[in-house]
Amino acid sequence: MELDGTGLTCAQVHEVAHGGARVTIGSPDRARTAWLAAQQLTGPVYGQTTGVGANKDVDVDEGGLDLLRSHAGGAGPLVSEERARAMLVVRLNQLLAGGSGIDPRILPVLAEAINSGHTPPIRTYGAIGTGDLTALATTALCLLGEKEWQGPHYPLASGDALPFISSGAATLADAALAVHAITALFEAAIEVAVRSFLAVEASPEPFAQAVQLGEGQAHVASRLRAVLQASGARVQDPYGYRAFARVHGAAIEVARRAGQVVETDMNAAAENPLIADGLAWHNGNFHAAGVALALDSLRAAVAQTAQLSAARLATLMEPAYTGRLPFLAGKPGGSGAMILEYVAQDALAELRHLATPVTTGTAVISRGTEDHASFATQAARYALRCVEPLEIVLACELVAATEDLGADRPLDGDLDMARRLLRAESP
Template sequence: MSKAYEKVDQVLNAETCWVGANRLSIESLEKVLYGNAKVGLTAQTWQELNSGHEFLKDFADDKVIYGVNTGFGPMAPYKIPDDKHLELQLNLIRSHCSGSGKLVSETQTRGLMIARLSSLAKGYSGIHPEWAELLVKLINANVNPHIYEHGGLGASGDLVQLAHLALCLIGEGKVRIDGEDKPAAAVFAQQNWQPLLPRIREALAVLNGTSAMTGYGAVNVIRARRLLEWSELSSALLIEIVGSYDDYYSEELNGVKAHAGQQQAASRLREILLGSKRLRDRSDHLYRAHENKRLDDKVQEYYSIRCLPQIMGPILDTLVDAQKTVEDELNSVSDNPIIDYRNENVFHGGNFHGDYVSLSMDKLKIAITKLSLLIERQLNYLLNDKLNQQLPPFVNMGTLGLNLGMQGAQFVATSTASENQSLCSPVYIHTIPSNNDNQDIVSMGANAALMANRVIENTFEILGVKLLTAVQAVDALGIQDALAPATRNLYDSVRKLVPAFSQDAIMYESTHAVVNLLSDTDPRTITNHDGNKKSFN
């Protein structure tokens, strides 16, 4: 191995995420995407990358290998002369930089880059180690290539999205750094980085894989987990507003249903509600003699309150399954062909096909849509005085008729929940042949992940409206001091941003503030709780 690649393990900071060396988890990825952790490659990984590259150079000398000395896709029967190999790789990058639509978020872009680095770092792609090295530099410096929403079919990999990543690696195209869009060449010059020229098949190695859908999918799992935890907190607050009976969430009731998600959902509600003075024991109110034919106490609550474990349990189970699928893909080699220097062979196949992630994102999207409908019904319960029978209409703490309370905000929540329903058509089955029918059945995995992301972000907006309504309800009832410590922290966090109000004002300023709180804050900082994190391992 050349001296330039005699790398040694270097701890970049206390939470370095060693890509390729160990199984990459959603938790470690979260520390890079939302924390201060850096990515790094161990000395062993550098050695394996170099070994794979050197093997391919020798092995390909007198053989026909796809993408090394052939055209691509339906053009594979055309043999490429030795003096055109570099031009072939550059042509692949530039011709496939055809993305359109909006740029994906910087977080999604970083997820994509880490996912691609993880696949390449397994040592089965035949790349020169400098390609991995430059990827590490981009990720750690938060330099994000322009990646567009519309592009690849997720079958020969996320070709178009990853072409835009490769374009950056050769010093072309645009990147975003420190909130500004700049030419990649200018940023490279500023950072004293050298653009790369592809050897043998590096361009194909970067393009050919599931890393866009996987990176987006990893962000979705992180965001969906946080959304579900916020939903647990806000549902617990609703339980207290109602003054619910506690047996709905009891271990005894939920323990006889043999679903792990339901049992955990009930356990989390019990944990959040510890210390609450608002829960009622059925024995104190109903398990005694009653003379009146019509009871003053409601025997059972509406399903959006009573059936929380049964509704949130399947959502939790779906999220656990999505995390496993995305983690498995993060730790896979999604390349073609596979350069196996260990067995001294090259294997052609279809590891670039994204069906696993596509189907998983569809299931996650459906589950989160159901969560958004649950939240919307809980909101409606709070706003409809005929249902809750204890709050003013629309939780209006001003003058009825003159003031409107949360009335206008409900329209936003309802319309956004409806949009989620419209987005729930499965992408996994929407295969359309392309590429001269070479790609005759495709996954559309990146589309599936982006649509799931839209549903997740929509649901944050719906939850923001519901949470603001809930804290208004707490003030209307004057029950702040009776709340559990966890829900009181939630109440206080919202009230720091939006004080209680009785007079009408510009509503979006308040709802946006709450949505931003939910979107930008890890809910575990509110509850001082780490238990849910363990359940997603």
């Protein structure tokens, strides 16, 4: 997979993080141009000739490495190797986009770390959506040999310190992994819903071409039209069936938009200062407000999709819809699939909690000089946490819609198998 600073996708981040795909480096010309320009700068340059944050007006001399040491202060458990590897991929791609002013000799070193499978020990807590300073400072100290890791070393210069850490790469990496996984589950959810439609002989009438209003809705409806046959069972089904294309189509559109927002930032030189046209442009493009808003919407869409899945699961417990015994039991009075509703509602409760928007909060730090925060870091972290409970809700529906349960028995193995099937159906 060649990285060139322009075409990195959420799916590619997933492939490197989870699939072991290797990376190569495209042309470093833009990074080299910015580095050469940075050597010629005169006057105050934030983080180079000045301190950072509230120390922006304080002149400093060769204080960059101290900046790394002071900012490598995260807390909590280490993030997974997959998430740390994804961060390295995103940051390498951003540096290839040019604009940081960093020495381009760091680029193959980062590629070596990715391809050798070595990841820095990044802590969970330490960012609020205005730059992943703790994660990237920790990574820089690993490269310098001041923190233990098995990856390559590189003697970062003082002037490379802020250019290396001025990024939201860890947040974007989490966001890319979450968008990819949730998008895949949204597609798998259509196949799960088809099983429920067939099980209750739901009407295909809501999916006629004449009814469709939007791109996402039309996509879902076309998938259902391809497998459902005309049925005269009911004039109108519950919303879990009748409104499925409308609701789930909207969720798919939200996921597509979230992917576009994340990929835009992964392929942008959102550096502060940005080295361009021979000058240092001080700016706030590290602020991830757009990502936070997109991921707030995505988590709300996840909750809506799961709610409709749980609603269809409820109809599968009803003889009026299935023509079978209550709870799909094998004999009168049996519990059958009853427990699946408890499991699904537990997971759904988790999703409702995770859907709470982060963008309604803010923070004022560094003696008031940084007076707003996007909390995109939290939005991405919560989006990643949505993957498991969404998969569980869909697995509950899948088990109820497709299996002949017969005699009462434990269903945990069935749910595990259903979750594996959902992953297999995901691209």
